[in-house]
Amino acid sequence: MSNKTNVLLVGSGGVGTLAAYNLEIGGLASVTSVLRSNHDAVSQNGFTITSLDHGYVKGWKPSTIRNSVPDVGKECLRPFDFIVVTTKNIADVSPTVTETIAPAVTAGHTTIVLLQNGLNIEKPLLVAFPMNPVLSGVSLIGATETSPGVILHDDRDRLIIGAFTNPNLPLSTSITSAQMFVQLYSASEKVSCTYNENVGFVRWRKLVYNACYNSACAITHMDTSRMRILKYPIDDVVRPLMLEIVAIAKAAGHVLPESIVEDMINCDPEDTYFKPSMQQDIEKGNFMEFENIVGEPLREAEKLAVPAPNLKMVYGLLKILQTNIKEAKGLVSFPTGPILLDQF
Amino acid sequence: MSNKTNVLLVGSGGVGTLAAYNLEIGGLASVTSVLRSNHDAVSQNGFTITSLDHGYVKGWKPSTIRNSVPDVGKECLRPFDFIVVTTKNIADVSPTVTETIAPAVTAGHTTIVLLQNGLNIEKPLLVAFPMNPVLSGVSLIGATETSPGVILHDDRDRLIIGAFTNPNLPLSTSITSAQMFVQLYSASEKVSCTYNENVGFVRWRKLVYNACYNSACAITHMDTSRMRILKYPIDDVVRPLMLEIVAIAKAAGHVLPESIVEDMINCDPEDTYFKPSMQQDIEKGNFMEFENIVGEPLREAEKLAVPAPNLKMVYGLLKILQTNIKEAKGLVSFPTGPILLDQF
The missing domain is CATH 1.10.1040.10 (N-(1-d-carboxylethyl)-l-norvaline Dehydrogenase; domain 2)
Structure with a gap:
């Protein structure tokens, strides 16, 4: 069994795929990507990535690909250390982010990283998963999936990570998680990932x-x-x-x-x-x-x-x-x- | 030469055609209609009107049809007593209402009747034609041109006429014009046309x-x-x-x-x-x-x-x-x- 950090990535469009790629080439993380519309294309041919930070990459696949969010309990999987969510966050339409990732969250263990826009996005997650750290990711990347599995990355990956306040956990727990994630994401030495306490x-x-x-x-x-x-x-x-x-x-x-x-x-x-x-x-x-x-x-x-x-x-x-x-x-x-x- | 009141109608869609028809069947007005997109259809077959107020009318034409606004001076025409404008009033796009009707206006004679929505629509007309009465028409008709020359009139014609204040004319001049127009429009005894001084x-x-x-x-x-x-x-x-x-x-x-x-x-x-x-x-x-x-x-x-x-x-x-x-x-x-x- 890998001793790498176990990461689940939900939302593998442009932003998510670049995050998965960057995490894996850093060498500290093993990434399971949940693919939807591009699952068959990537399963056959891998991703083709043309990237400002990483150059031209052909036929790359994350360690594991899946076509649905894993049910960690039922499937007796190793718990995910981080779930990185890069889907759109449509609060008024079901399934919400919380509903989507629920089967993959291990209570008290998994850190949830929301690479998403907007305010108060952590609130429903803190209700559903009160003992899990939730991190804020604000990304300035420019990346788009031009056809299934083909990613154009044309503006540098700059990611700002911080810890949302979780009233049920010591502040240090969330901060430690955030700093760990920055370390994982920075390990490729190709991108800018910084910790900012002022979420x-x-x-x-x-x-x-x-x-x-x-x-x-x-x-x-x-x-x-x-x-x-x-x-x-x-x-x-x-x-x-x-x-x-x-x-x-x-x-x-x-x-x-x-x-x-x-x-x-x-x-x-x-x-x-x-x-x-x-x-x-x-x-x-x-x-x-x-x-x-x-x-x-x-x-x-x-x-x-x-x-x-x-x-x-x-x-x-x-x-x-x-x-x-x-x-x-x-x-x-x-x-x-x-x-x-x-x-x- | 007819001794009827000489009316020019600009904008012969649903609302305009019903106005022209109603004025002519009242017997006091002779209407010249300026037709654009429906000119050829009406020229050949006349208007077909299915009307809540007037019943089914086939092959009707106003006294005169034209495909452009007449130039009264150049063409040596009898001056128009009223110009009824039922076009959209798009103040920010040329030609404006003022530009459109200018060649047909006889200074100090023609009364301009604006059957149009909105506020201050008389202002540019009072600048261009300072010695002409300008009337306000607020219509509650439901009428639409379903194909060129074919009009469906499905909500009663209720027209409220008033006189816009023209600082260059005695108030009585504008009011007299307004009351004359109400008389012309009411002569059919088929519709509701009322004078309201509170424009x-x-x-x-x-x-x-x-x-x-x-x-x-x-x-x-x-x-x-x-x-x-x-x-x-x-x-x-x-x-x-x-x-x-x-x-x-x-x-x-x-x-x-x-x-x-x-x-x-x-x-x-x-x-x-x-x-x-x-x-x-x-x-x-x-x-x-x-x-x-x-x-x-x-x-x-x-x-x-x-x-x-x-x-x-x-x-x-x-x-x-x-x-x-x-x-x-x-x-x-x-x-x-x-x-x-x-x-x-």
Whole structure:
């Protein structure tokens, strides 16, 4: 039996595959990847990866591949030390992250690493797995699966790890887990993986981009580059949202630098048309992560009595748009009746 | 030469055709209709109208049909007494209403009747034609052109006429024009056409529906019926917008009844799925009348210092969506460059 750290990876698209590859070439971890849409392709030919950090890799497979999340108890498997979750986090659609990974979690042993966007994503996991450390991963990688098993990695892998507060465990336990994970992930010496104790600060900082550009672009189908060229979408929509996020973060105890708003407005490359993930999702008819990216910051605002009318309106609109996606996927239905066109 | 009142009708879709028909059968007006997309069909076969007010009408033509707005001066035509405009009013796209009708207006003679939605629609006309009365027409008709020249009229024609204030003319001149038009329009004895001196009240009342449902439905592509069934779209988006419109109207001197918000929320029929006109427009790739329906009420709010954050956000989003339509129609373009997909 391997004495390597036993890692389960759930969500093997671009980000997840690069995480699995990087963990394995570091030599300290043995990775089991749960593959869905790309399972057959990878099973036959392995992954083909074209990577800024790792070069060209052909026919690579993680130590183990599976087409479903393992049931550690039933299958009498060695417990996973880490479960790295790189799926989208769609809080309002079942199965949730908690439901998905439950069979693979060993109580009091497995550390859960959430490489996902948004706020309060640890909350349901701490309820379901009260004695397990849960880590925050904020990734700045640019990686996409261009066809099943084929990954293009075109922006450097920079990962910031921290420990979410688990009131049932000594702080040192979670921090030790976080530092262990940083060690595993850094062992390849090809990427940047750092420990940052200030999880809230790191996540709110990323929300300044995500809650605002993601929302504006998902609702309007306009990319961030066109918005910057036209300017008024920034002035009318994006900046007012960002200022609210900064104000809520401050009330929550995370003082972001003054320059953050203009920095985030201008952070995408100049010479390309950039579509944030929520815009891509809605354009493909996929669910959007809007509850964690917009809903949770809004609920923080309400809890802290910070006025956030723009975020509230945008949240309302996104919830309607998400309902359209649910209807298209058959999760919501309406009585049949004639469509009436109002002409005046 | 006919001694009937000489009327030019610009915009012969459902609403315009019913107006032309009703004016002509009243016997007091001779109508020249400007036809665009349906010109050839109507020229050959006339209009086919299935109407709640007028029954089934086949092969009807107005006294004169044209495929462009007449140039009264150049063509030495008898001046038009009334120009009835039933086109969409797209304030941010050329040609505007003013530009369209200019060649047919006789200064100091022609009365311009705007059967159109929104606020301050008379302003550019009063600048261009300072010595002409401009009338407000608020229509509650349901009429649609199902194919070129074929009109389905399924909700009664109720028209409210008033006179916009023209500071260059005695008030009595505009009021006399308005009352004359009501007489012409009522002569058929088939429809309801009333004079209402309180133009502002009538237009703000209709904005409670239009600025809010039109916007919410255009942005989200969800019809008003689904919104009422789900309830949260009303609570999160529609009602907050309506409350702002009522507050702006009040500051502008038009006190709407308390019940207006719930009445407007529930005014569409229960058993059908109702798409407001701006939703239909965006779904067909047509320009939206959002500047007059949302932009002008918002500018009133700013002038009167009434807080309207919801309307402001919705206006910003609609302006972006309108820009997408302009880009699709070639009125706006962006430098070419690769599309970059942000994966995390």
